[in-house]
Amino acid sequence: ATTKTKIGNSEFRNCFMNAAGVYCYDKNELEQVINSAAGTFVTKTATLQSRSGNPEPRYHDTALGSINSMGLPNLGFDYYLDYLLELQKTHPDRTFFFSLVGMSTEDTHTLLKKVQESDFNGITELNLSCPNVPGKPQIAYDMETTENLLTDIFSYFKKPLGVKLPPYFDIVHFDQAATVFNKFPLTFINCVNSIGNGLVIEDESVVIKPKNGFGGIGGEYIKPTALANVHAFYKRLNPSIQIIGTGGVLTGQDAFEHILCGASMVQLGTTLHKEGPSAFERITNELKAIMDKKGYKTIEDFKGKLKYL
Numbered sequence: 001a002t003t004k005t006k007i008g009n010s011e012f013r014n015c016f017m018n019a020a021g022v023y024c025y026d027k028n029e030l031e032q033v034i035n036s037a038a039g040t041f042v043t044k045t046a047t048l049q050s051r052s053g054n055p056e057p058r059y060h061d062t063a064l065g066s067i068n069s070m071g072l073p074n075l076g077f078d079y080y081l082d083y084l085l086e087l088q089k090t091h092p093d094r095t096f097f098f099s100l101v102g103m104s105t106e107d108t109h110t111l112l113k114k115v116q117e118s119d120f121n122g123i124t125e126l127n128l129s130c131p132n133v134p135g136k137p138q139i140a141y142d143m144e145t146t147e148n149l150l151t152d153i154f155s156y157f158k159k160p161l162g163v164k165l166p167p168y169f170d171i172v173h174f175d176q177a178a179t180v181f182n183k184f185p186l187t188f189i190n191c192v193n194s195i196g197n198g199l200v201i202e203d204e205s206v207v208i209k210p211k212n213g214f215g216g217i218g219g220e221y222i223k224p225t226a227l228a229n230v231h232a233f234y235k236r237l238n239p240s241i242q243i244i245g246t247g248g249v250l251t252g253q254d255a256f257e258h259i260l261c262g263a264s265m266v267q268l269g270t271t272l273h274k275e276g277p278s279a280f281e282r283i284t285n286e287l288k289a290i291m292d293k294k295g296y297k298t299i300e301d302f303k304g305k306l307k308y309l
C-alpha cells in the first residue's frame, strides 16, 4: 500500500505532516520534520512581527493529551518566508505549507499580499482559530467576519490557500460555515484546531500560567470532535475543497478514521510533541498495515467512505 496523497496540484509522498505549532518553530525543528517520514511540514503560525508569546508554563502534557496557551510565539513572517524560499532551491521537488495570521485584519492582508508578491510556490494556511491570544476571538466562529475577510483576500490572492478552523459543535454551524466556504476557491480547510479554553487541574492548581489556566485542548480528548468536523465538511463542501484532518491521531487506526471521514492529509500535534518525528514512521507503517490487511492500495480506495448503519 502507498500512503501518498495530493493537495491541490501538489503531490506528497506521505499523507502525514505536523500540525502548525508543533515541531515548526525554527529551522532546526522544521529540518527534523523534513528529514522524517512526514510528507511535508507547516510552519508555526507567523505574524508580521516576531512574538515572544504568553508567560510560561504555557504547555502541559496529560495522560490523554495536552493543553496549551502559547500565545502565538513565532520568529516573524520574514524568518519563515526566507527559509521557505531557501527550501525551494534546496528541495525543489517538495511543497511546504506556510501558516500565518495577522494580529489585525490589516496585518492579515499585508501578510498575504507579501506572500502573493513573493516567489513562494507552496501552500498557505490562514489560521482563523487561535484560541490563546487574550482579547482576540477565534475568527472562524464569526461567519460574517470570515466571509468578508475571504472575499477581500480572494480579490488579490491567487496562490493555493486553505484555512485552519476551530471545531464546531452544532449542525447548524456546520451548515452555515460550509455555505460560506463554498463561495471561495479554497484549496483546503483544516479541521480542527485545539478545542479552545479547556481547563486542566493537578492536585489543587491549574497547570499553565496564562489565562488562569485556560488553554486549547489536544490529543485523545478531541478525536470524536475532529472526526465529526472532518466528515461534516466533507459531506457539505464542493469536492474541489479538500479536507486536512487534525486532532487525536495517535495511531494508524486514528489516521485511517480521519481518511474514512474524508481527510486527504492527516496532521500530528500532541502525538508529535510527545513522541518526536519518529512518530511519522510508526504511524505510517501502522496505516499501511491496516490498508494491506483490507486490500486498499491507496487512500483514495477508502477516503470518505465511512459507512452508516
Ligand SMILES: O=C(O)c1[nH]c(=O)[nH]c(=O)c1I
Pocket: 021, 045, 068, 069, 070, 071, 072, 073, 127, 129, 130, 131, 132, 133, 193, 194, 216
Ligand atoms: O497559542 C498558540 O500559539 C496556538 N495554540 C493553539 O492550540 N492553536 C493555535 O492556532 C495557536 I496560534
